Amino acid sequence: MELYSTLSSVFTVISFVTFIGIVQWAWSSRRRDAFDAAAALPFALSDETALAPPAPDASAGDGGARR
Numbered sequence: 498m499e500l501y502s503t504l505s506s507v508f509t510v511i512s513f514v515t516f517i518g519i520v521q522w523a524w525s526s527r528r529r530d531a532f533d534a535a536a537a538l539p540f541a542l543s544d545e546t547a548l549a550p551p552a553p554d555a556s557a558g559d560g561g562a563r564r
Contacts, residue, residue, distance in 0.1 A: 522528065
């Protein structure tokens with residue numbers, strides 16, 4: 498049972514160190530430009546494109562049946 502406790506503690510420490518590494522990477526100033534660019538992507542479309550009507554559905558009206 499002591500082996501289980503030791504392995505559990507080691508895994509917890511490794512997980513915590515990994516978490517701290519990810520947080521440090523995400524908040525580092527070297528990544529700021531890339532994250533700012535990614536954050537602006539949803540707003541990159543022009544308003545005209547966003548308001549364009551959807552393309553007509555080929556199966557609209559006749560249930561998709563061919564005549």
